[in-house]
Amino acid sequence: MNPDEFVTTLNNQSLPISNRKMVLFQTYLEFLLEYSKKVNLTAIKEPKDIWLKHFYDSLTPLLYLPDMNKKASLIDIGSGAGFPGVPLKIVNQKFQLTLLDSLQKRIAFLDQLIDKLNLKNVETVHGRAEDFAHNLNYREKYDFAIARAVSNTNTLLELLLPFVKVGGKIILMKTVHVESEIYGASKALEELGGRVSQSFSFELPNDDPRVLITIDKISSTKKRYPRKAGVPEKSPIGGKHD
């Protein structure tokens, strides 16, 4: 996907990207490639792949979830080189965004990126989701929590749901839809205060399959969750499902 195709494809789906926003995406791409020469940030290094697999893919929640086009607080757990949080913020500048990652070198990149793009109302947090979810400045404070390529579904439920207010939503961005994973999540949902809301299966313009799963936060998460760092991954509530 080249930059023109990126704009046209999104525009055809009623998501217009202004020239000013395209300058931000271009700056992001150049800085990501330059920084990647010294620090491992992404396996994807071809510009056309970055436009499709990082930028376009990160924006797909805006195509399916109209609520995400509004003013809202959003936390991106395991944001890595900023995906999906930074592209979402470039397009919807009304987001109050937190980018959380356990790797300091990625947070250092994100701090410089935010500065370069001059993005406002963005905070980076270096740490594990398991720890920050118990910090009262972050617990049950967000309208949305999102994660792409971080862990299996049951683990993600435990990492994300504690950050979301009752009435908010979590969004899981996945490459395959395993029916069993969501049915297998009923125990985790009950413990954590979630209820499956919607799931959208679609393809990227290159035919790669994608699934967005949204979960509503319907009651407060029990205080004991998330468990200690590493435990949600090692023994997810209700067992392991991709």
Ligand SMILES: C[S@@+](CC[C@H](N)C(=O)[O-])C[C@H]1O[C@@H](n2cnc3c(N)ncnc32)[C@H](O)[C@@H]1O
């Ligand atoms: C495969 S990368 C994906 C990065 C980005 N979301 C993307 O889609 O390109 C997973 C990231 O999650 C972070 N991560 C994994 N477990 C975490 C946890 N428990 N708390 C915070 N960050 C975590 C890792 O440091 C890594 O940067």
